[in-house]
Amino acid sequence: MNLNVKLRLSVMMFLEFFIWGAWFVTLGTYLLTNLKTSATEVGVAFLTQSIGAIVAPFIIGLIADKFFSAQKILGVLHIIGAILLWMASSAPNFAAFYPYVLIYMIVYMPTLALVNSISFRQMTNPSKEFPPIRVLGTLGWIIAGFTIGWLGWEKNGTLDLTFKTAAVASLILGLFSFTLPKTPPVKKDSATTISDILGLDAIKLLKNRSYLVFFLASVAICIPLAFYYNFTNPFLNEVGMQGAAGKQAFGQVSELLFMVLMPFFFVRLGVKKMLAFGMAAWVLRYVFFAYGNIDSNYWMLIAGIVMHGICYDFFFVTGQIYTDNLAGERFKSAAQGFITLATYGVGMLIGFLISGPIVDSYKTGDNAHNWFHVWLIPAGIAGVVLVFFLLLFRDRTNMATNPKLDLDEPKDMTLEV
Missing domain, CATH: 1.20.1250.20 (MFS general substrate transporter like domains)
Known part of the structure; x- marks a missing residue:
């Protein structure tokens, strides 16, 4: 794997987890303080992660593995995600906010598998080549957290900016994804069952x-x-x-x-x-x-x-x-x-x-x-x-x-x- 590909995959991984860390960590605080929700509604909002995790295999198994290149699906999902995050930032109450975060997590969770798939397909020795690239994802999450703390968005009651920041990063990754190495479907001519997907x-x-x-x-x-x-x-x-x-x-x-x-x-x-x-x-x-x-x-x-x-x-x-x-x-x-x-x-x-x-x-x-x-x-x-x-x-x-x-x-x- 040449240096150019390694750098592009590293940027992809950094942005992938920067996006998640930029809004997910402070979601509970945002809902309780900005939207004045109950703790039960906070749990319902976080529940969208599990819904996304359950739906994700179907998107990967039925679409990414069969019909379209992984980097193109990654790009489209993140562009859609950018729109949803931006709209969520201006939702006036939980009833208006919830549909955005639900659809967003259904869109986002499959991208976790897609970035891994794109990375592995470019590698000859994943056990050695993947960790240095994957660690950029954790670094992205860390930078997102440090940024929120440094700017004082929690203290200032401006956590809506976390969604806007994540939306901008999502748009950047969405557009950047189309420059990633080509990763065509691997099971185009094979049958995929529900058992395979799950x-x-x-x-x-x-x-x-x-x-x-x-x-x-x-x-x-x-x-x-x-x-x-x-x-x-x-x-x-x-x-x-x-x-x-x-x-x-x-x-x-x-x-x-x-x-x-x-x-x-x-x-x-x-x-x-x-x-x-x-x-x-x-x-x-x-x-x-x-x-x-x-x-x-x-x-x-x-x-x-x-x-x-x-x-x-x-x-x-x-x-x-x-x-x-x-x-x-x-x-x-x-x-x-x-x-x-x-x-x-x-x-x-x-x-x-x-x-x-x-x-x-x-x-x-x-x-x-x-x-x-x-x-x-x-x-x-x-x-x-x-x-x-x-x-x-x-x-x-x-x-x-x-x-x-x-x-x-x-x-x-x-x-x-």
Whole structure:
């Protein structure tokens, strides 16, 4: 892959996640303070992510893989997205705002797979070439957060500018996409089934009892995860943290750090301990939020944010590696699609539905909540999931040998790294 292509893919990845980070982190605060919504409506707004995640495979499987080049679809979706974001910024109330964000997430979520597809198709050695390009995406999210915090849009009540900023970036990426390397459809002459699109062939992995435990834990742990996405920014602003969006970007900084350190931990801890530490980090993060404050326990708020690297990398990235290892060549793509649908689709959908009403039930006044009790609830859910996982997960397969799972026979394999 030549330098010109690498630079174009890096710019694409940076803009892709800058767009998302520019408005998504502060969405809850914008809705509660600017549009005067309830916490339940905040949950409904975030729920659009899960709807988009469920719809995305159909757009990719039925359109991108069959009829049109990926870079052209990426361009069209981002141009449409720019219009929707700009219109959302001027919506006077939640009823007018919601259709824009719903359609936008249905349009945006497929682009996450498209940028990966465009990148992989240009690479001869993705395991080495993709990480340096993908890291630009995380950097884009970080820059978006730092920018919002530096400009003080939360404090000034001008969070509508986040949507306009994201809209401009989306338009730029939409136009830029047509200059990306050609990525024609790969399944133009093949039949595509619903099972292919949703990765349902990978359901055979659930014959493995330990993988079934991991799968159920993955869905369940996404329920408390929804609390973090929905209400961390409103919580931090409510307790008085200055530049909360910028502080939250340190979570992505830690994600980068722990991603680099993962091989070190993987060899020493193994998969079960990695997954367990990831879930335990969710418990500890929410406990920090419950007991943290802007005064003597300010460090707890920062620690809860910085723990994002352990929360995400140790559980989700390790889980993706575990899934890839057990699936083998035949079911790799289907397995990753299946676990993504289950977590970001089903698990977070449940979390988005229940988190809003729970926060509403602890409302103590205008833009005031009893956050201590709110955060102990996701901490408790994550704790129950952790105990369930520790008691029932028994897989100790040596992943260094890259064994292939016999999908015809349910086995309780072991995992030692």
